[in-house]
Amino acid sequence: MRTSGYTNSPLVDITELSPNHTLGRTCIRGFVVHVTVSVGTVLAVLLWLARTIAQSSYNYVVGRGQVGLCVDERNRAWASSNRECDMNTLSIGVNNSSASHPYPISDQDYNKLIDLLVDCCERNNIMALAFAGDNANFRLQWSRGNMMLHKWFAAKACPGQYLIDRMARICDEVNGRLKARMFVTRLYSGALNRAPDASGLDYWLTQLRNGATGSAVARGFITSREFVQRNLSNADYVEALYRAMLGRVSDSAGKAYWISLLNRGAERLTVLDGFLTSREFISICADHGIRNKQ
Numbered sequence: 001m002r003t004s005g006y007t008n009s010p011l012v013d014i015t016e017l018s019p020n021h022t023l024g025r026t027c028i029r030g031f032v033v034h035v036t037v038s039v040g041t042v043l044a045v046l047l048w049l050a051r052t053i054a055q056s057s058y059n060y061v062v063g064r065g066q067v068g069l070c071v072d073e074r075n076r077a078w079a080s081s082n083r084e085c086d087m088n089t090l091s092i093g094v095n096n097s098s099a100s101h102p103y104p105i106s107d108q109d110y111n112k113l114i115d116l117l118v119d120c121c122e123r124n125n126i127m128a129l130a131f132a133g134d135n136a137n138f139r140l141q142w143s144r145g146n147m148m149l150h151k152w153f154a155a156k157a158c159p160g161q162y163l164i165d166r167m168a169r170i171c172d173e174v175n176g177r178l179k180a181r182m183f184v185t186r187l188y189s190g191a192l193n194r195a196p197d198a199s200g201l202d203y204w205l206t207q208l209r210n211g212a213t214g215s216a217v218a219r220g221f222i223t224s225r226e227f228v229q230r231n232l233s234n235a236d237y238v239e240a241l242y243r244a245m246l247g248r249v250s251d252s253a254g255k256a257y258w259i260s261l262l263n264r265g266a267e268r269l270t271v272l273d274g275f276l277t278s279r280e281f282i283s284i285c286a287d288h289g290i291r292n293k294q
């Protein structure tokens with residue numbers, strides 16, 4: 001959850017800031033996804049929301065695969081008919097593919113919405129999304145969930161049955177992506193001692209999405225030129241494997257065991273395989289929703 005130092009999404013294609021907002025907010029701890037009940041372009045929605053007569057706004061608008069910025073994340077949009085909700089959430093208005101019940105959205109915009117939610121969670125330190133079901137008693141119950149529905153605060157259908165039926169799946173998809181990022185980010189810090197670069201992170205996440213196993217990705221880091229060029233001692237190599245594969249510092253007995261194997265001539269990749277086939281690594285893969293059949 002972010003409470004200061006706000007940024008905006010790098011996914012934004014069009015910016016048309018609306019005067020319909022309040023300066024500042026409490027924090028960013030969740031989201032309200034709206035439908036715009038409009039089948040037009042993002043720009044058309046932004047231009048409407050830029051008029052004071054509209055008296056409403058979202059932080060972001062998604063349509064035809066594009067993202068529009070309407071209100072900076074650091075400010076409160078006028079979106080959910082509830083001050084406290086708007087002060088604690090980012091609001092995203094998604095254009096419809098048909099402006100009537102159940103207010104469907106296109107697959108292209110569904111995927112763009114997922115991308116935007118993942119990015120907003122990442123930048124705002126939101127570890128996971130949770131939707132406990134369409135129950136107005138859950139409004140502002142942050143311990144129950146952080147995906148609020150506009151209809152809980154006003155006599156509206158928003159976001160419509162199409163999105164409500166998919167809200168739990170949206171959370172699952174976003175959470176899966178967030179966990180995969182955590183897994184890869186840890187390989188960067190443990191093996192390469194640095195934060196991921198955007199194109200490298202994207203490469204490994206695509207590999208995982210396309211079915212690469214956790215072991216294959218981990219092996220890719222340890223056999224990379226960048227890692228090999230670190231030219232680590234046996235002790236530092238083992239410590240890097242603990243950090244990268246298991247996300248923790250070594251225990252002394254375990255570390256001594258692996259170092260003694262190396263000092264007696266074992267290959268480094270044999271030691272790596274010892275980590276990759278450990279119960280601890282296998283359970284980390286399972287926890288992160290990552291395949292790990294050898």
Ligand SMILES: [Zn+2]
Pocket residue numbers: 033034035079080150158159
């Ligand atoms: Zn709404």
